[in-house]
Amino acid sequence: MDATPGAIVVAVGGHGWSAAVEYAAGEAVRRRRALHLVHAVSAEDPNEAVTGIELLADAVRYADALLDGLALVTASLVPGPAVQVLEEAAEQADLVVVGRRPESVRTQAYVHSVAGGVTARVGVPVVSVPDGWHPRVGGATVVAGIDDPEKRDEVLAAAFVAALERRARLVVVAAVWRPPQTHVDDQGWQQRLEEGLARALADAAETYGEVPVEIHVRNTHADEALIEASCSADLVVVGRHAGLVPGGLHLGPIARAVVRRAECPVQLAIPRSAHRVRPAAVRS
Numbered sequence: 001m002d003a004t005p006g007a008i009v010v011a012v013g014g015h016g017w018s019a020a021v022e023y024a025a026g027e028a029v030r031r032r033r034a035l036h037l038v039h040a041v042s043a044e045d046p047n048e049a050v051t052g053i054e055l056l057a058d059a060v061r062y063a064d065a066l067l068d069g070l071a072l073v074t075a076s077l078v079p080g081p082a083v084q085v086l087e088e089a090a091e092q093a094d095l096v097v098v099g100r101r102p103e104s105v106r107t108q109a110y111v112h113s114v115a116g117g118v119t120a121r122v123g124v125p126v127v128s129v130p131d132g133w134h135p136r137v138g139g140a141t142v143v144a145g146i147d148d149p150e151k152r153d154e155v156l157a158a159a160f161v162a163a164l165e166r167r168a169r170l171v172v173v174a175a176v177w178r179p180p181q182t183h184v185d186d187q188g189w190q191q192r193l194e195e196g197l198a199r200a201l202a203d204a205a206e207t208y209g210e211v212p213v214e215i216h217v218r219n220t221h222a223d224e225a226l227i228e229a230s231c232s233a234d235l236v237v238v239g240r241h242a243g244l245v246p247g248g249l250h251l252g253p254i255a256r257a258v259v260r261r262a263e264c265p266v267q268l269a270i271p272r273s274a275h276r277v278r279p280a281a282v283r284s
Contacts, residue, residue: 004033004034004036004072004074005092006033006034006092006093006094007028007033007034007035007036007074007092007093007094008024008027008028008031008033008034008035008036008093008094008095008097009024009036009038009086009089009090009093009095009096009097010023010024010035010036010037010038010096010097010098011038011039011040011082011086011096011097011098011099011114011118012037012038012039012055012056012059012075013039013082013099013114016099016100016101016131016132017055017059017099018059018062019099019129019130019131019132019133019134020097020098020099020129021037021059021062021063021066022066022129022133022134022135023097023127023129023133023265024063024095024097025063025066025067025071026135027095027097027127028067028070028071029067029070029071030165030166031094031095031165032071033071033094033095034071034072034073034074035063035067035071035072035073035074036073036074036075036076036089036093037056037059037060037063037073037074037075037076038075038076038078038085038086038089039052039055039056039059039075039076039077039078040078040079040080040081040082040084040085040086041077041078041079042079043079043080049077049079052077053077056075056077059075060073060075076089082114082117083114083117083118083121086098086114086118086122087118087121087122090118090122090123090124093124094124095124095125095126095127096118096122096124096125096126096127097126097127097129098114098118098126098127098128098129099128099129099130099131100128100129100130100131100259100260101131119240119251119268120251123270124270125158125267125268125269125270126267126268127235127265127266127267127268128259128262128265128266128268129265130262130263130264130265133263133264133265135234136234136264139168139169140163140166140167140168140169140234141168141169141170141171141232141233141234142159142162142163142166142168142169142170142171142233142234142235142236142237143159143170143171143172143173143226143229143230143233143235143236143237144156144158144159144170144171144172144173144236144237145173145175145222145225145226145229145236145237145238145239145254145258146172146173146174146197147174147175147176147222147238147239147254148239148252149196151239151240151241151269151271152197152200153200153204154239154269154270154271155237155238155239155269156172156200156201156204157204157207157208157269158237158267158269158270159172159237159269160204160205160207160208160209160211161208162235162237162267163211164208164209164211166234166235168211168234169211169212169213169214170211170212170213170214171213171214171216171229171233172197172201172213172214172215172216173216173218173222173225173226173229174193174194174197174215174216174217174218175217175218175219175220175221175222175224175225175226176189176193176217176218176219176222177219177220177221177222178219190217190219193217194215194217197215197217198215201213201215216229222254223253223254223257223258223261226238226254226258226262227257227258227261227262227263230258230262230263230264230266231263231264233263233264234264234265235264235265235266235267236258236262236264236265236266236267237266237267237269238254238255238258238259238266238267238268238269239252239255239268239269239271240252240255240268240269240270240271241271251268255268
């Protein structure tokens with residue numbers, strides 16, 4: 001696997017790869033990294049290899065046109081299962097980008113087989129890009145989804161870096177579904193949550209720098225709140241769970257729903273226990 005160390009690795013598949021390549025190209029420019037395109041093919045089907053060469057060549061031409069010399073573009077056609085190929089390509093990567101098919105039964109299978117598999121086995125941030133996505137015009141917005149206090153610091157760190165790189169505002173969405181009766185029993189839950197987030201954001205600002213921040217605390221299901229927020233966002237950042245198997249990670253039900261249905265790219269942050277690389281340095 002001949003990826004440049006620290007490269008942005010993007011999976012090139014047979015469907016909807018252009019949106020993933022476009023997002024990855026933007027990240028390569030923002031982070032001043034090389035862009036490495038990877039296409040996995042069957043080791044047992046020569047015809048698939050021939051088709052794969054043509055597809056990868058098209059993707060390289062597309063990436064070159066997008067970047068216009070602003071970043072190095074490399075590519076690999078690799079025999080083997082897609083998840084395994086991407087795991088190996090990600091060993092020295094800064095970020096892994098995968099595409100997402102339109103919402104369907106096949107999409108759900110894809111989330112479990114490729115994006116889900118990559119998420120469980122790759123120790124760097126992973127971004128899922130919906131098919132047909134293009135960068136928004138106008139002021140940029142990064143959304144941080146906080147549904148679990150144990151993942152709060154990792155999500156906020158990744159979201160701060162993303163907002164700084166994009167010169168974007170950061171919208172922190174903390175959605176908790178509490179039945180009406182709990183509001184009577186505990187009327188101060190929303191204020192406590194907002195205060196806790198404000199303290200965490202102040203700590204993050206000291207580490208990463210100042211960005212415009214809004215805190216939205218909502219009494220609703222977290223996945224629905226984040227999917228709604230994705231309609232006017234450039235990126236949604238959510239957390240992953242540390243798995244039961246040492247070194248393993250997995251998507252929780254909220255992250256899985258957001259990855260499957262979000263209108264914008266979704267970045268899956270890394271649990272602190274699984275960190276293998278530091279977030280990309282913020283550059284002026």
